Amino acid sequence: MKKMNVVAFVMLIISFLLLLSQVLAELSSSSNNETSSVSQIQTNDENQTAAFKRTYHHRPRINCGHACARRCSKTSRKKVCRRACGSCCAKCQCVPPGTSGNTAACPCYANIRTHGNKLKCP
Numbered sequence: 001m002k003k004m005n006v007v008a009f010v011m012l013i014i015s016f017l018l019l020l021s022q023v024l025a026e027l028s029s030s031s032n033n034e035t036s037s038v039s040q041i042q043t044n045d046e047n048q049t050a051a052f053k054r055t056y057h058h059r060p061r062i063n064c065g066h067a068c069a070r071r072c073s074k075t076s077r078k079k080v081c082r083r084a085c086g087s088c089c090a091k092c093q094c095v096p097p098g099t100s101g102n103t104a105a106c107p108c109y110a111n112i113r114t115h116g117n118k119l120k121c122p
Contacts, residue, residue, distance in 0.1 A: 064089035072122060074099045081122045088112055088121035 064086055072081035089095050092108035100122070103110030112120045 060093075062089070062093055062095070064095070067095035071095050071099060075122065084120055085122050 068082050068085035068089055071085050072078050075081045085095065088109050091112065092106060094106040094109055096102040096105045096109060109121045110119075114120045
């Protein structure tokens with residue numbers, strides 16, 4: 001009976017040591033993960049700060065109907081001109097001044113082409 005108690009006691013100590021070694025291993029790996037997660041958090045904060053500091057310059061929304069009516073006022077094919085101008089204006093949010101030319105004022109408008117590689121915007 002005494003020998004059985006000694007064997008049970010030894011088994012209990014061995015299992016306790018195994019459990020203790022597993023806990024220590026998990027603690028050491030979690031401390032490594034914590035330092036890497038802290039560095040990831042700092043990196044994310046820096047990225048968000050940099051993103052916040054960026055400024056985006058968007059063109060203000062314009063009234064494309066009015067701008068295209070002005071642009072197409074002297075053409076003989078007003079419906080065709082306004083339809084093409086309207087789609088270009090919606091994409092670029094700008095229409096060059098005047099009734100023709102002046103494309104340097106709105107490069108996006110000036111560079112849109114049709115499937116046939118012709119200039120789309122009047």
